[in-house]
Amino acid sequence: MPEMNMVGAINDALRHEMRKDPRVLVMGEDVGKVGGVFRVTQGLFEEFGEDRVIDTPLSEGGIIGTAIGMALYGLVPVPEIQFADFIYPAFDQIVSELAKMRYRSGGEYASKIVIRSPVGGGIRGGHYHSQSPEALFIHTAGLKVVCPSNPYDAKGLLLASIRDPDPVLFFEPKRVYRAAKGDVPEGDYTVELGKAAVTRPGKHVTVIAWGAMLYEALAAADEAAKQGVECEVLDLRTLWPVDIDAIVASVKKTGRVVVVHEAPKTCGFGAELVALINEKAFVHLEAPPIRVAGFDTPFPYSLEMEYLPLAHRILPAVLDTARF
């Protein structure tokens, strides 16, 4: 099995599916000749040509709008939004058209597209190259939202996303695009959507994370273990539909939960997770669930390492909840 980083694994998934399924095409700003700003689509233009790897003008509403139309006529576009921070000009197309197509047409038309976009901080990108907008799309009924943390999952989840009948937002944690490495099988496999992974088993505190923050949760768990607190770290992988069964199973064991995410705390996905845990596992809780999240401010240029919920902020939350 070749070792790959996230960039390579996503590229491999796209190439694999484009070879297999002529309906699949890639589009976006500089995805073709340049191979994408993070080089995720490198080499696809050379292999599949400009009809299937489409360099678009700077036009997010146009990119997503036309992708939706292509999908209505049976193509399977995988548009890239260069940074998730630039998705808002297309927000109307996603929220009003994409998410509601199946419902509005009584199930006669579905618009199946997979929107890929890098998310998250850690590259000193400041306000507009760092945000994590997953909660906005989770809140929008009709969309699935995925965020892998490692190359194996990235390939398997992307293949599953492209083959899923519903529209998917596929968020790629840019902080670990190249840093996360691992063995990735050649050829075909999928990672089922809607299934979390227990990345580290433990019995005292459940730590829920995804994307780049998974590694911070694991680092905090290592530190907590030295102080006798064993964390069970859950990598959600698919944010919506969320694997509530896996969460409840873990909380039944630990009775204590810390949710970690980069996005601002208020109305972040952590709020929904805590609400679900209260609804489904209240009697098993031994302590109030805690959210360790981004601050309720725009993403700052400096102070990035204070803003992000890194291990040094997760650890005290873990220890406090363990001792509650």
Add this chain to the structure above:
Amino acid sequence: MDQEPRAVPEARESLPPLTQPSGQLDKLAGLYRQMFLIRRVEEECARAYAEGKIGGFLHLYIGQEAVAVGALAALRHDDYVMTTYRDHGMALAKGMSARTLMAELWGKQTGCSQGLGGSMHLFDAKNSMLGGYGIVGGHIPLAAGVAFASKYRADGKVTLCFFGEGAVSIGGFHEGLSLAALWKLPIVFICENNEYSMGTPLSRSMSVEDVSMKALGYGIDRDRFFVDDVLEVEKRIGEAVQRARELSLPTLVEVRTYRFRGHSMSDPAKYRTKDELELQKKKDPLARARQKLVADGYGDARLEQMEKEIEAEVADAVKFADESPEPDASILEATTYVGPFAS
């Protein structure tokens, strides 16, 4: 204003000999000074980026300085300017100090956004600099709104709204122009067409390469020219500013320019040839302005003195940025987990 676009002139190989009256010469010297400051500030920023003092994304304006300097020379001090993330030149030309600018890029408390914004968000209320904007096209309707407010208050101010040709493909551009035309607003839309939208050349991003043509559909005036000479920029933008100020009418101006560096510091710009770049560098408006000053008898010694002063100003700004403190983490709201079940 003629309805037909002016033909884009062939780039001139050498400047026509001019004998300048000394007023013009001093004016050119003043504009050269600003362009040289911008160039030197950005060269030092590139160095600081390589040293890790500046992080993230740094979009240099090198090659395009004559646009900001020439256009802003046509303004009154209290006229408004809004531009893109490629905003260092604009902020300096509008009057922001090199110290304030560099401190911001260094992420320091003494920067214009206290170090929390970085390179793409340069605001300076004192100089009516209404910001750099990182979302392409997002600011164009905002600029129309600012011009609306000027008209509403009858304060005689003009708004200049700068953007790259990449923005012409996004809705904000069209919504901004449409409203400015409908409401007859005192604004000049200036498209800095530097031929590339990131890695995509003009020919692959637009069905009509003449951006100024977009004015036709909205029934507003237009102009189009190559940026060779900073004084010509002032004159041509000045005409549009006058139309805005006196008649409250918008204009779309396409200025053809070229960026010498990659899109940002992380872009090796492999999508263009070395020859193309070298050819463009030969036409550098900054070098041309200097040649003209020398040819017209401004005097080598005065020029060198001026450049020495700028070098000192830039060195001082670097030192200031280096030595300024970082913002305090207390500036982040304590709205997330800060201690044992903090309320």
